[in-house]
Amino acid sequence: GENVEQHPSTLSVQEGDSAVIKCTYSDSASNYFPWYKQELGKGPQLIIDIRSNVGEKKDQRIAVTLNKTAKHFSLHITETQPEDSAVYFCAASSSWGKLQFGAGTQVVVTP
Amino acid sequence: GAVVSQHPSRVICKSGTSVKIECRSLDFQATTMFWYRQFPKQSLMLMATSNEGSKATYEQGVEKDKFLINHASLTLSTLTVTSAHPEDSSFYICSAPGSGTGPYEQYFGPGTRLTVT
Numbered sequence: 577g578e579n580v581e582q583h584p585s586t587l588s589v590q591e592g593d594s595a596v597i598k599c600t601y602s603d604s605a606s607n608y609f610p611w612y613k614q615e616l617g618k619g620p621q622l623i624i625d626i627r628s629n630v631g632e633k634k635d636q637r638i639a640v641t642l643n644k645t646a647k648h649f650s651l652h653i654t655e656t657q658p659e660d661s662a663v664y665f666c667a668a669s670s671s672w673g674k675l676q677f678g679a680g681t682q683v684v685v686t687p
Numbered sequence: 688g689a690v691v692s693q694h695p696s697r698v699i700c701k702s703g704t705s706v707k708i709e710c711r712s713l714d715f716q717a718t719t720m721f722w723y724r725q726f727p728k729q730s731l732m733l734m735a736t737s738n739e740g741s742k743a744t745y746e747q748g749v750e751k752d753k754f755l756i757n758h759a760s761l762t763l764s765t766l767t768v769t770s771a772h773p774e775d776s777s778f779y780i781c782s783a784p785g786s787g788t789g790p791y792e793q794y795f796g797p798g799t800r801l802t803v804t
Contacts, residue, residue, distance in 0.1 A: 669791060675733070
């Protein structure tokens with residue numbers, strides 16, 4: 577089955593700096609890669625996703641890049657703000673709806 | 688956007704009792720829903736796929752007789768934890784594929800915190 581590895585496990589950044597989280601996946605059949613933000617005690621919130629036919633996608637301060645050959649994808653957050661502090665999960669899917677999650681990254685943005 | 692709700696948000700039960708958790712898609716229909724379990728400071732682990740009108744599909748290692756899933760309508764799936772034990776204490780989250788631009792977008796409920804004493 578699919579295995580998703582996520583790094584780093586924790587990331588501390590100064591407000592205004594950029595944050596990058598990287599994930600690798602094992603199943604070459606995976607074709608959908610979402611990123612979720614989870615705040616304490618809440619369910620995950622979809623923040624951006626990318627499909628295998630696209631190499632990069634951007635939504636305001638958030639961008640995701642995908643390298644299918646290397647089987648890795650990354651989340652980039654620019655101009656970080658304190659409200660970006662949360663746990664971020666990457667995931668991969670090769671079948672409709674069934675997601676395999678990475679271990680998560682605790683992001684702390686300090687003012 | 689697609690909204691998924693869960694009820695209750697928190698529940699405390701005694702060991703040996705059963706607890707039912709509801710998952711509803713509020714503004715769309717979901718023939719499939721997913722149930723996840725999340726232990727503190729860990730990732731989400733898929734427990735089962737709930738299919739409207741048919742039996743749920745359980746992931747390896749998940750006891751189907753302990754975690755009963757019923758998907759009786761296109762907007763409601765329920766997870767019943769039977770004969771709960773303290774090790775079942777966890778954060779249970781459901782999700783459903785939304786009706787957005789493709790079949791892949793999956794929206795999560797707010798989660799249910801189960802504590803078994």
